[in-house]
Amino acid sequence: MERVELAVKGMHCENCVASVTQALKAINGVKLARVSLENEQADVTYDPSKTSLQALKDAVEAAGYQVAS
Template sequence: MERKTLDVQGMSCGHCKASVEGALKKLDGVKAAEVNLEAGKVDVTYDESKVTVDALKEAIEDQGYDVA
């Protein structure tokens, strides 16, 4: 398992947190996703043989947020 922290811009509330975590957890290979609203970051634990970092970023961007 890999662990990656992504900088996400535009998250400000509980709904933001839920939508980003939900989108990531739907991806095959993502074991855990935890948003830190104050820091504007999301920690993702995933199986690198099943999902790529680009796929993680795309799932977040599809929710309307920018990934730095």
């Protein structure tokens, strides 16, 4: 398992948090996704043999938010 913190921009409310959380949890290999509106951050634990960091970023962006590098 690997853990990564993604800086997520564009969230404004708890519905945004739910959207990002749902997008991340829908990825095969994601074991845990905690999203903080206050910190503008997603803390994700995932299996690198099943998914990639890029897939996590792509999912957040597909949900309509930006991942800061």
